Amino acid sequence: MxxxxxxxxxxxxxxxxxxxxxxxxxxxxxxxxxxxxxxxxxxxxxxxxxxxxxxxxxxxxxxxxxxxxxxxxxxxxxxxxxxxxxxxxxxxxxxxxxxxxxxxxxxxxxxxxxxxxxxxxxxxxxxxxxxxxxxxxxxxxxxxxxxxxxxxxxxxxxxxxxxxxxxxxxxxxxxxxxxxxxxxxxxxxxxxxxxxxxxxxxxxxxxxxxxxxxxxxxxxxxxxxxxxxxxxxxxxxxxxxxxxxxxxxxxxxxxxxxxSLAELAYGFLYAKRIIEQVSGNAAGKTLNIFLPRGEISKFTGHKGVVLQELKQALLPACINLREDGTLSVPNVKIQIEG
Ligand code: SF4
Structure with missing residues (x-):
């Protein structure tokens, strides 16, 4: 096409x-x-x-x-x-x-x-x-x-x-x-x-x-x-x-x-979806967050501001950002360990 x-x-x-x-x-x-x-x-x-x-x-x-x-x-x-x-x-x-x-x-x-x-x-x-x-x-x-x-x-x-x-x-x-x-x-x-x-x-x-x-x-x-x-x-x-x-x-x-305001806006959209999905169950746990291909920069760009806010909101022990080619923008999948 x-x-x-x-x-x-x-x-x-x-x-x-x-x-x-x-x-x-x-x-x-x-x-x-x-x-x-x-x-x-x-x-x-x-x-x-x-x-x-x-x-x-x-x-x-x-x-x-x-x-x-x-x-x-x-x-x-x-x-x-x-x-x-x-x-x-x-x-x-x-x-x-x-x-x-x-x-x-x-x-x-x-x-x-x-x-x-x-x-x-x-x-x-x-x-x-x-x-x-x-x-x-x-x-x-x-x-x-x-x-x-x-x-x-x-x-x-x-x-x-x-x-x-x-x-x-x-x-x-x-x-x-x-x-x-x-x-x-x-x-x-x-x-x-x-x-x-x-x-x-x-x-x-x-x-x-x-x-x-x-x-x-x-x-x-x-x-x-x-x-x-x-x-x-x-x-x-x-x-x-x-x-x-x-x-x-x-x-x-x-x-x-x-x-690059769009990058930041999509970053905060992902963060909102993650916080809603996790709904207060992440403190002290490991979060494996799966994002569509090419979307990790939405968390790490702008000096990592989106990642920092996510950490403040969820208080996890650790956050791992991973790509999942089967996901489409702006869908996200989360695994909680521990
Ligand atoms: S109509 Fe659009 S282009 Fe024209 S003055 Fe208003 S904002 Fe500017």
């Missing part, structure tokens, strides 16, 4: 009616479809396709990310989609995915997207709590996300729900409810982004004024666990946890800046 691969083409802030309080996408000025900017954009699209890779091994999907694709002026949107078609017709990719805001999805735009072989839409749901959306300056409501999800299903377009943690006014209960609702709205996959505070955003000013308290890496990873568990248990694939590792992320002034 061929491996799925996204060929990401970034259209930062394109189509966004305004900037959300936390957003640091760089605004592209003069990209409203003038001949020169569009032609430069299409040229850079062509150079991105040079990285299409070995077509016998990968099934590529062209991905327009970084803005609100369906808010881009129609002529520019169609020019981008048409350029993408030329590569689909030549076999470089099989389909297209886009990301957009829930309030920029209507039947007309969906008919256009489907015509141009867009099979997946990533919706920036962020939260299903209207107060959180308002405090984050999103400019849409939870109802907009529900309506958008229904429209996507009507047009047989798959939907990925993007949600954020620790937005202004948010808490674990609201985040868990958001994860549940993304599943019940029919998402096939999800992305979880703990909020990072970048300079130049309104959220940065709020943080400096003490009106917003950002999370640190460990708290962000732990706070991810209930949502991650919900998606896994309801069969919704988690495509990403945390922002892509980058210089911009590692130098962000506040918030979780660890580019």
């Amino acid at each position: 061929k491996k799925h691969r996204n060929l990401p083409f970034f259209v930062p802030f394109a189509g966004c009616p305004f900037r959300c309080k936390f957003c640091s996408q760089e605004k592209i000025t003069g990209c409203e479809g003038s001949a020169e900017t569009l032609s430069a954009e299409l040229d850079s699209f062509d150079s991105m396709m040079l990285h299409a890779g070995d077509l016998s091994k990968t099934e590529n999907q062209i991905a327009f990310f970084g803005g609100s694709f369906t808010g881009i002026p129609k002529a520019r949107m169609i020019a981008l989609l048409e350029r993408a078609q030329t590569y689909i017709e030549r076999g470089y990719a099989s389909s297209i995915r886009i990301s957009t805001r829930p309030d920029l999805i209507d039947d007309e735009v969906l008919e256009l997207l489907v015509r141009y072989r867009v099979t997946d839409v990533e919706l920036g749901v962020q939260s299903m709590d209207d107060e959180v959306l308002r405090l984050s300056g999103r400019g849409h409501t939870a109802k907009d996300s529900r309506v958008a999800a229904e429209r996507l299903q009507k047009h047989s377009v798959r939907f990925t729900g993007q949600m954020m943690l620790a937005l202004p006014g948010s808490d674990e209960r609201k985040e868990l409810a958001t994860a549940h609702e993304i599943c019940s709205m029919g998402a096939v996959s999800a992305r979880i982004y703990p909020t990072v505070v970048f300079e130049g955003t309104e959220l940065y000013d709020m943080t400096v004024r003490g009106e917003y308290i950002p999370l640190d890496d460990l708290t962000a990873a732990k706070r991810t666990v209930p949502c991650l568990e919900t998606f896994i248990s309801l069969g919704v694939r988690v495509l990403k946890i945390g922002l892509q590792s980058s210089k911009e992320l590692s130098t962000a002034p506040f918030g979780p800046r660890d580019g």
